[in-house]
Amino acid sequence: KEKVFSGIQPTGTLHLGNYFGAVSKWVKLQNEDREVFYSIVDLHSITLPYDAKKLEKNVLLMTASLIACGINPERSTLFLQSQVPEHTQLSWVLGCLTTMPRLGQLPQFKEKSATLKDVPLGLYLYPILQAADILLYKATKVPVGEDQIQNLQLAHSLARTFNRQYGETFPISEVLVQQDCSSRIRNLRDPTKKMSKSHPDKRGKIDITDTPDDIVEKVKKAVTDCTSQITYDPDNRPGVSTLLTMHSLISGLSPEEICEENKLLDTGRYKLIVAEALVEKFTPIRQEIIKLMDSPEYLSKVLQEGQKKAHLIALETWQEVASKIGTIPNN
Numbered sequence: 001k002e003k004v005f006s007g008i009q010p011t012g013t014l015h016l017g018n019y020f021g022a023v024s025k026w027v028k029l030q031n032e033d034r035e036v037f038y039s040i041v042d043l044h045s046i047t048l049p050y051d052a053k054k055l056e057k058n059v060l061l062m063t064a065s066l067i068a069c070g071i072n073p074e075r076s077t078l079f080l081q082s083q084v085p086e087h088t089q090l091s092w093v094l095g096c097l098t099t100m101p102r103l104g105q106l107p108q109f110k111e112k113s114a115t116l117k118d119v120p121l122g123l124y125l126y127p128i129l130q131a132a133d134i135l136l137y138k139a140t141k142v143p144v145g146e147d148q149i150q151n152l153q154l155a156h157s158l159a160r161t162f163n164r165q166y167g168e169t170f171p172i173s174e175v176l177v178q179q180d181c182s183s184r185i186r187n188l189r190d191p192t193k194k195m196s197k198s199h200p201d202k203r204g205k206i207d208i209t210d211t212p213d214d215i216v217e218k219v220k221k222a223v224t225d226c227t228s229q230i231t232y233d234p235d236n237r238p239g240v241s242t243l244l245t246m247h248s249l250i251s252g253l254s255p256e257e258i259c260e261e262n263k264l265l266d267t268g269r270y271k272l273i274v275a276e277a278l279v280e281k282f283t284p285i286r287q288e289i290i291k292l293m294d295s296p297e298y299l300s301k302v303l304q305e306g307q308k309k310a311h312l313i314a315l316e317t318w319q320e321v322a323s324k325i326g327t328i329p330n331n
């Protein structure tokens with residue numbers, strides 16, 4: 001059986017980059033032919049300064065958001081990373097199989113550490129914990145956005161090293177990154193960059209919990225260029241192309257079909273059409289999140305059930321690893 005694993009950090013709210021790049025694909029991968037694991041990776045989100053008081057609420061908000069987007073806890077194992085201790089245990093073992101230069105080279109580390117005076121060790125170890133996430137479930141498919149590719153290559157190389165040293169244990173997973181522009185949704189205010197939680201201009205990112213007014217405002221303020229025509233050209237016209245990409249993913253029409261439909265409009269008028277499509281798509285999701293946030297007991301129960309299922313598999317892999325590396329497994 002195919003095994004799907006992916007994770008998301010509970011930092012802030014789920015935004016449209018997360019939605020189009022990853023979560024909408026996670027939803028489609030849920031069916032009986034696959035075992036599916038989706039983890040809220042709280043231990044990853046403490047690698048940079050954060051507010052401990054907000055983390056618990058953010059975990060519940062992320063749980064509610066994923067369910068509202070269509071993750072079905074009956075079909076998918078939805079769980080909190082820190083509740084399965086084998087993630088950190090395996091990450092220690094994997095850390096012993098790589099080198100400091102290999103980790104220091106990774107683009108995400110370089111980018112995040114560039115602005116810090118003192119770089120926390122956790123930020124450096126981040127991709128090892130990510131590798132442990134995937135390998136613990138022997139995942140064969142990992143659906144993510146483009147920014148995760150290098151981290152997953154490290155996971156592959158750790159799996160190969162482990163297999164070589166201790167015998168065949170981990171499969172080399174397939175990284176599912178869409179070839180269309182959904183794997184890198186751009187920042188609306190700065191379309192040379194990806195939409196992200198950390199960009200200083202908050203108007204560049206639309207959160208799944210944004211109100212219709214917020215959405216309209218942010219789309220109106222989206223940076224385009226001095227051409228007023230609607231054309232799809234991600235390399236030369238990243239601003240308007242990002243709007244077209246999102247519109248296309250919602251409507252099922254190709255970006256070219258949308259350009260043809262709106263060829264009489266300028267970018268200013270077209271923005272109103274995109275905003276309306278986004279509002280229509282995300283209003284029911286937002287309402288569902290609000291409803292779910294009223295039942296924190298239900299959300300905690302989902303995570304508890306997920307923990308039980310995830311832990312069974314994680315423990316089994318951990319015991320296999322522990323005996324292969326020569327430590328004595330604790331039964």
Ligand code: TYM
Pocket residue numbers: 005006007008009010016017018019020021022023041044129130131133134142143144145146147148151182183184185186194195196
């Ligand atoms: P995170 O929390 O930053 O993002 C979650 C998912 O959303 C995707 N994504 C995007 N896709 C397209 N355009 C964007 N602008 C955009 N922004 C974010 C990310 O690629 C990701 O798929 N390190 C991971 C979390 C993680 C993980 C894992 C992922 C931990 N362990 C194991 C896969 C497998 C992260 O920070 O994702």
